[in-house]
Amino acid sequence: MNILLIGSGGREHALARSLAASALCRRLFIAPGNPGTARHGTNVTLDVTDHRAVIDFCRTMGIGFVVVGPEAPLVAGLVDDLTAAGIKAFGPSKAAAQLEGSKAFTKDLCAEFGIPTAAYRRFTDAEAAKTYVRNYGVPTVVKADGLAAGKGVVVAMSFEEAEAAIDMMIGGGLGAAGAEVVVEAFLEGEEASFFALCDGAKAIPFGTAQDHKRVFDGDEGPNTGGMGAYSPAAVLTPELQARVMREIIEPTLKGMAARGMPYKGILYAGLMLTKDGPKLIEYNARLGDPETQVLLPRLTSDLVEALLAACDGKLDTASLTWSDKAALTVVMAANGYPGAVEKGSEIRGLDKAGALDDVIVFHAGTKQDADRIIANGGRVLNVTALGGTITDAQARAYEAVSRIEWPEGFCRRDIGWRAVERERG
Structure with missing residues (x-):
């Protein structure tokens, strides 16, 4: 077809x-x-x-x-x-995409159907939101209700940060996306991403990953759309994955069906693994970016077959198989990201990087200019490598990065550090 x-x-x-x-x-x-x-x-x-x-x-x-x-x-x-x-x-x-399109919608769904998530309140009035933060305390998390291209979440460690985020969002800094904000409790633990393929009534796991949202090494700096990722996420053990399916994914599917908006597609659960178990941070209504760049290179079965089965409500006939290899991707971004960036700089060495075994250089924000590849966005390249372990994949990915000539770009140098530490014992 x-x-x-x-x-x-x-x-x-x-x-x-x-x-x-x-x-x-x-x-x-x-x-x-x-x-x-x-x-x-x-x-x-x-x-x-x-x-x-x-x-x-x-x-x-x-x-x-x-x-x-x-x-x-x-x-x-x-x-x-x-x-x-x-x-x-x-x-x-x-209707079903509101799980990503509206943070408030998702939080209300969680409250109604007993899905574990952080305590929260919704606000359209900045002063009311700031009063709530002063009474509740910090750290806290301020989220724009609508889509904000990965820039609508502020983890505020001080009252000043929280109030500035509230003023920025409700004041129009994110357009209509911030007209309503969700202020929620700060969750402690380790973040992980869990993906499920859904056909409206049934869901099957579609892999795990961990990404790095902060722009600089050591998880410093502002949140971004993601500076790198790796898969699988060892922290999501088979037991925890079963619990996520049972306590988060399946109740969500039942809740959406009960609301008359059955969910078909990829459901991407951003999780915090707390001492009390996994809790939902947020849903995305599609595959993640850059998580897709480490999930799909590990998928060995036919992707189109699986997606059609979900569309047709026939996931019980679908079979997914995965490589035993690990995958890791490093995002190369234009200098200045996630703020203003300059476009138009030339990128060289892509063929040399892609010539390495088990390396794929995915284009994100690039443009073809005659025989040149030029930068045309914030996150520009995803340098992905496979390996027997995350440590192996990390080494190969950074070897590929070293072959790319792009002075106007940068990347984090510690993607996968948690997994590498685990593998070293």
Whole structure:
């Protein structure tokens, strides 16, 4: 079948690579794609916010399956409109995508269905939110209710930080996304990511990972969309994974079905592993970025088969198999990220990096300029390596990074440090 993939980042490059490898994929189109996705299919200029244009393209090109990568088109209801037009699409409906599109929606769902998460309150008035923080104490977490491209969460260690975050968000610093904020208790423990493939009634695990949200080594600096990741996450033991399925994923599916918005797609649970057990930090309604770049290189079964089974409500027929190898990805970002960055600098040495065994350089924010690859975003490359252990994958990934010539970029040098420490004993 002909497949259309929506998106342009590193996640979509990883998805394109796996979709194109499927025996079920005849032609792959990516809208809009990037120079990396172009190696696996055909990039197309298509305004994905214009749902009618997407539908018309699908009909013209005989698209049998659409895979939506990023969150914004899901929250905007692209899957609903494609489905109504008779085009099969992978991802949750607009209503179900509220699990990512609205922090308040998810917290209320957790409260209603007994899903373990941090205590919280919702606010649209800045002074009321600040009064609550003064009474409740710090540290605390301030979250914009809506989508904020990974920049809507502030872990405030002081009253001044909390109040500044509240003023920034409700004051319009994040646009409509911050019109309402969620202030929640600070959870102590280790963070991990758990993925589940869902068909509306049933869910099966789709891998584990840990990422690094802070911009600098040692987990210092502001939160970002993610500076690197590795998979599997050893801290999520089989026993803990079973508990996450039982206490978080399955009640969420039941709750969503009870609300008349069954969840189909990938459910990405950001977890805090506390002394009281796993608690939900937040949901994403799609595969993570950069987690996809370490999950999919480990998937050895057919991705398209699995996604179709979820779409068709037939996950009981799906079978996922994974490599025993570990994977680690290092994000190379433009200087200044997560703040303002300059675009247009040339990146050299990508072929030398990709020539290493078990190394894949995924493009995220790049642009083709004749025979040159130039930086065109904040997070620009995901340098991914496989290895027998996280330690092996880490060494190979940083060897690949060393072959890339890009003075205008930077990366963290400690991706995977927790896992490496565990492996060293």
